[in-house]
Amino acid sequence: MAKVCMVERDKKRKRLQAKNASKYARLKEIVMDRSLPIEERFEAQLKLNKLPRNSSKVRYRNRCEVTGRPRGFYRKFRMSRITLRELASLGMIPGVIKSSW
Numbered sequence: 001m002a003k004v005c006m007v008e009r010d011k012k013r014k015r016l017q018a019k020n021a022s023k024y025a026r027l028k029e030i031v032m033d034r035s036l037p038i039e040e041r042f043e044a045q046l047k048l049n050k051l052p053r054n055s056s057k058v059r060y061r062n063r064c065e066v067t068g069r070p071r072g073f074y075r076k077f078r079m080s081r082i083t084l085r086e087l088a089s090l091g092m093i094p095g096v097i098k099s100s101w
Helices: 004-032 038-050 081-089
Strands: none
Touching (some): 004 038
C-alpha cells in the first residue's frame, strides 16, 4: 500500500486539474497562436503562470486503484502489475486468462 497522504495529494491534483482545465486550455491556445500580437500572448503567459502548479496535467501521477502503487501501472486496467496478476489469477478480471505455452 502507498502512503495515504501521497494518494490524497494525487486526488487533490486531479480535482485541481479538472477545475482549471478549460481555463488552462484557453490560455495555452492564446500563447501558442502566432498570429496574435506578442503583448497579448505575453499577458496570457503571465495569467497561465499564476494558475496553481498542481493544476497542470503533468503533475498528476497514475496510481493503482486498489493499492495506490505509482509504479508498474497498466492504463488499460488502471492498476499495478502486482494487483493485476493477483486478480487475474483469481479470475476477477473479465477477459483476462492465465497464459501457458
